[in-house]
Amino acid sequence: MNASALTVWLIPVPPLLSATVILLVTFRSRWLSHTMALTAIGISLVLGWSVVFGALATPHFADHPLASSIDWLPTGSTALRMGVAVDPLTVVMLFFVPLACALIILYSVGYSNFGKALDAHDEVGSPPHNGVEPLYPRFFAFLSLFAGAMLLLVVADNLLLLFFGWEIMGLCSYLLIGFWYGRNYADPHQTTPRQAAVKAFLTTRLADVIMLLGIAYLYAETGTLNFREIFFNPELMEKLVATPSYISGLAAAHMIGLLIFAGTVGKSAQFPLHTWLPDAMEGPTPVSAMIHAAAMVSAGVYMVIRVFPLLGAGAGEGGSPVLAIITVVGSFTALFAATIAVAQNDVKKVLAYSTISQLGFMITALGIGAYIAAAFHLMTHAFFKALLFLGSGSIIHGMEHGAHHSHEHIDPQDMRNMGGLAARMPVTYITFLIGGLSLAGFPFVTAGFWSKDEILADALAHNHTTVLVVLLLAAFLTAFYTMRQIALTFWGAPRTESAAHAHESAWTMTLPLVVLAFFAVTAGYVGVHHEFPVLGHLLGENPFEHFLMGALPVELDGFSFKWTPVLLSVLVGLGGLLAGWLVYGRRPLGVGDADPVQAALGPVHTLLGNKYYLDEFYQAAFIAPAKWVSTVFVSRIVDRGMIDGLLHSLARLMLGIGSGTVLIEKWGVNYVPDQLADGVQATGNGSRFVQTGQVQTYLLGVVVAVLAMTAALLMAAR
Amino acid sequence: MVPLSWYLVLAALLFSLGIYGVLARANAIGILMALELMLNGVILNIVAFWRYRAPTQVSGQMFAIIVFVVAAAEAAVGLALIISIYRRRGTVVAEDVSLLKW
Numbered sequence: 098m099n100a101s102a103l104t105v106w107l108i109p110v111p112p113l114l115s116a117t118v119i120l121l122v123t124f125r126s127r128w129l130s131h132t133m134a135l136t137a138i139g140i141s142l143v144l145g146w147s148v149v150f151g152a153l154a155t156p157h158f159a160d161h162p163l164a165s166s167i168d169w170l171p172t173g174s175t176a177l178r179m180g181v182a183v184d185p186l187t188v189v190m191l192f193f194v195p196l197a198c199a200l201i202i203l204y205s206v207g208y209s210n211f212g213k214a215l216d217a218h219d220e221v222g223s224p225p226h227n228g229v230e231p232l233y234p235r236f237f238a239f240l241s242l243f244a245g246a247m248l249l250l251v252v253a254d255n256l257l258l259l260f261f262g263w264e265i266m267g268l269c270s271y272l273l274i275g276f277w278y279g280r281n282y283a284d285p286h287q288t289t290p291r292q293a294a295v296k297a298f299l300t301t302r303l304a305d306v307i308m309l310l311g312i313a314y315l316y317a318e319t320g321t322l323n324f325r326e327i328f329f330n331p332e333l334m335e336k337l338v339a340t341p342s343y344i345s346g347l348a349a350a351h352m353i354g355l356l357i358f359a360g361t362v363g364k365s366a367q368f369p370l371h372t373w374l375p376d377a378m379e380g381p382t383p384v385s386a387m388i389h390a391a392a393m394v395s396a397g398v399y400m401v402i403r404v405f406p407l408l409g410a411g412a413g414e415g416g417s418p419v420l421a422i423i424t425v426v427g428s429f430t431a432l433f434a435a436t437i438a439v440a441q442n443d444v445k446k447v448l449a450y451s452t453i454s455q456l457g458f459m460i461t462a463l464g465i466g467a468y469i470a471a472a473f474h475l476m477t478h479a480f481f482k483a484l485l486f487l488g489s490g491s492i493i494h495g496m497e498h499g500a501h502h503s504h505e506h507i508d509p510q511d512m513r514n515m516g517g518l519a520a521r522m523p524v525t526y527i528t529f530l531i532g533g534l535s536l537a538g539f540p541f542v543t544a545g546f547w548s549k550d551e552i553l554a555d556a557l558a559h560n561h562t563t564v565l566v567v568l569l570l571a572a573f574l575t576a577f578y579t580m581r582q583i584a585l586t587f588w589g590a591p592r593t594e595s596a597a598h599a600h601e602s603a604w605t606m607t608l609p610l611v612v613l614a615f616f617a618v619t620a621g622y623v624g625v626h627h628e629f630p631v632l633g634h635l636l637g638e639n640p641f642e643h644f645l646m647g648a649l650p651v652e653l654d655g656f657s658f659k660w661t662p663v664l665l666s667v668l669v670g671l672g673g674l675l676a677g678w679l680v681y682g683r684r685p686l687g688v689g690d691a692d693p694v695q696a697a698l699g700p701v702h703t704l705l706g707n708k709y710y711l712d713e714f715y716q717a718a719f720i721a722p723a724k725w726v727s728t729v730f731v732s733r734i735v736d737r738g739m740i741d742g743l744l745h746s747l748a749r750l751m752l753g754i755g756s757g758t759v760l761i762e763k764w765g766v767n768y769v770p771d772q773l774a775d776g777v778q779a780t781g782n783g784s785r786f787v788q789t790g791q792v793q794t795y796l797l798g799v800v801v802a803v804l805a806m807t808a809a810l811l812m813a814a815r
Numbered sequence: 816m817v818p819l820s821w822y823l824v825l826a827a828l829l830f831s832l833g834i835y836g837v838l839a840r841a842n843a844i845g846i847l848m849a850l851e852l853m854l855n856g857v858i859l860n861i862v863a864f865w866r867y868r869a870p871t872q873v874s875g876q877m878f879a880i881i882v883f884v885v886a887a888a889e890a891a892v893g894l895a896l897i898i899s900i901y902r903r904r905g906t907v908v909a910e911d912v913s914l915l916k917w
Binding site for chain 2: 789790791792793796797800
């Protein structure tokens with residue numbers, strides 16, 4: 098094992114270690130706890146980036162990636178091997194994951210009100226009002242664990258180790274979404290953090306079980322789970338494609354691919370398992386950023402890119418059915434979530450649906466075979482979405498301070514209560530604007546434009562016209578709701594006292610915003626198409642694609658540069674922003690004004706606002722029947738009726754036999770000893786009157802006895 | 816000279832009076848006093864026998880003195896016990912003190 102391989106092994110270790118140390122040792126000291134977490138992620142960042150820049154400096158890195166593994170579990174004659182590997186795809190992840198995690202943890206210091214005294218009114222397990230978070234050290238332990246798990250997943254060289262990281266993240270998402278477990282709302286229909294945590298955990302668990310089936314199937318077919326051993330072995334891949342699966346007409350490779358993709362549907366919140374993600378907004382905002390940008394959902398997309406050769410295998414013969422399904426799921430999700438985002442009023446919910454929508458873009462890109470575009474969008478999205486989430490956290494923080502000042506009881510996350518924050522929170526405003534424009538795809542400057550454009554160009558180049566139209570629509574809506582969000586939040590006059598009294602957050606919160614804003618703009622320049630006029634040449638002939646080319650053993654048919662997709666994405670990006678400005682920006686919403694779009698769309702808006710009633714549908718279609726089956730069928734009929742009935746009749750039979758034996762025992766075996774005991778007791782009872790307990794009675798006995806003896810002696814003497 | 820038997824009769828009377836007192840009195844102090852009477856009867860017996868049968872030996876007087884001492888000690892202990900019982904239970908009636916009864 099050489100030094101750089103050892104470095105790779107060490108990358109996930111510090112955060113995992115710091116989580117343990119914080120929970121076991123330093124949990125009494127807030128300062129020590131966050132210092133521990135920050136140091137750990139800092140070490141990981143340095144190690145990770147040393148690997149990243151080492152790899153970037155290596156020519157043709159894709160052909161000889163870093164890898165190192167050890168025997169882990171002996172199974173018969175072979176051994177299951179655990180190891181780490183760094184190929185170009187991992188390098189991309191190692192570039193942004195530790196950076197985003199470190200910034201989020203730094204941000205959490207300010208977000209959790211470090212430096213203030215503990216507010217006596219704050220309850221453990223509820224968000225703090227104006228004091229420091231009561232469970233401060235625990236928060237950093239969980240964040241560290243989350244970051245460590247994500248890094249473990251990224252450096253894993255096999256599906257099993259990846260799955261370990263995957264599941265630890267599932268646990269962390271549960272712990273962190275439900276971090277404010279004591280929080281209750283006046284409205285009983287509003288999802289509490291507890292419910293959201295359970296929902297997220299169960300939804301992703303459902304997907305993970307299917308994914309585990311896929312992993313097991315893959316292992317059964319190939320005898321290994323190592324990515325490189327499977328995907329870079331053409332014979333094995335051919336065998337996988339040739340082997341029929343349990344479902345007729347589907348090759349084993351595709352069946353496995355579908356099963357594993359189900360894990361991504363859950364983790365990356367694709368339709369129909371996306372409902373957990375908006376509810377996950379119940380967690381503290383740094384957690385939302387962690388889940389939505391740096392870890393969790395990125396992990397899902399990363400995993401699909403990893404197993405992409407499997408999904409796309411055999412695509413030559415009439416196209417891979419898996420890719421078709423992925424394209425449909427991804428593009429549908431992209432549009433579907435974008436429409437919902439238009440009608441949301443919670444500042445974080447809008448971002449949540451935009452995350453789902455953007456993940457849909459990435460999944461679509463994979464479906465049409467453009468894995469490099471997917472990886473590119475994954476990276477840029479991580480930067481601008483982390484920026485947007487941390488920015489929204491800063492907004493909410495400012496609003497809560499304002500509400501604390503004005504003593505209003507309003508929802509600090511509702512955009513209708515905001516307005517005019519630009520002047521009061523300048524750093525947050527400018528960085529949020531950059532992130533928003535990047536999300537909307539503001540042409541030629543922002544990272545989001547380049548990565549989205551790449552996906553659109555791929556769709557056009559490979560003649561996926563329907564996909565292109567759907568994605569353009571989604572991109573238009575994205576720009577529209579982003580503009581709506583910016584206008585409602587920052588522009589115009591404050592609509593509440595709280596907004597008027599909001600103020601800028603601490604430096605620990607604004608510094609990560611500035612750093613992320615830098616990357617939200619510049620991260621796009623590495624992936625500009627090499628034939629793009631002037632810029633393409635200026636920015637080094639698309640270094641991103643060159644670097645990633647060959648990371649996976651998949652033939653990518655490159656396409657030449659065309660103006661059509663660029664024009665289209667400029668058009669939808671600017672068009673959406675313009676439409677948003679016309680509706681919300683030109684004349685800012687006043688106090689109590691109805692949303693203009695709501696008036697225009699009428700019932701459709703209500704449908705969107707209620708997320709197509711999907712939660713209600715799931716409630717009625719799956720949860721209610723499941724409850725019925727468990728309470729009525731299983732509990733009442735099967736358990737209490739059949740099983741208990743059987744057991745009870747058995748018990749009654751035994752009781753009867755027992756009663757019989759009792760009679761034998763009583764009249765046969767025990768009769769003589771019982772009589773003996775009773776006799777002794779009766780004698781005792783009969784003679785106890787002798788003991789009066791009075792000295793004089795006893796003395797009388799003595800005197801009588803003495804007299805009697807005297808008389809007897811006298812008689813004898815005579 | 817008064818014959819020995821008169822002394823013995825007197826001693827027996829004293830003793831019998833004592834026994835009656837011990838058995839019949841309700842008051843614990845009365846019982847204690849009756850006990851003293853019984854002891855006095857015994858001492859009278861001892862002294863009478865010494866004087867009439869072995870006046871030259873000292874042992875008779877010694878016995879009488881030992882019984883005196885025992886009687887004095889017994890009276891002291893007995894009275895102390897009775898006071899203690901009185902403090903605890905507010906009574907000196909022997910019948911009421913029947914903790915050992917079944």
